Amino acid sequence: MTKGNNVLGKVKLTGIPPAPRGVPRIEITFDIDANGIHNVSAVDKSTGKENKITITNDK
Numbered sequence: 001m002t003k004g005n006n007v008l009g010k011v012k013l014t015g016i017p018p019a020p021r022g023v024p025r026i027e028i029t030f031d032i033d034a035n036g037i038h039n040v041s042a043v044d045k046s047t048g049k050e051n052k053i054t055i056t057n058d059k
Contacts, residue, residue, distance in 0.1 A: 011053045013042040 016024060025045035032038050041052035 008038065009040070009053050009055045011040050011042055011051050013044060013049060013051050015047070015049055016044050017047065019046070 013026065016026070027043045027045055029041045029043075030038070031040075036057050038055040039052065040055070041050060043050045
């Protein structure tokens with residue numbers, strides 16, 4: 001199923017404190033605008049730590 005997929009980018013959220021199973025609240029947002037620009041963000045809701053990436057089609 002993933003044979004034809006291409007990795008466009010990676011986003012890593014670090015520094016999340018240990019928590020019991022099911023407790024970490026991480027919100028992931030994917031957005032694609034009319035120009036094909038992808039915005040991905042990840043936020044740890046308990047600490048407010050955030051990381052994001054913007055992926056453009058530069059080919």
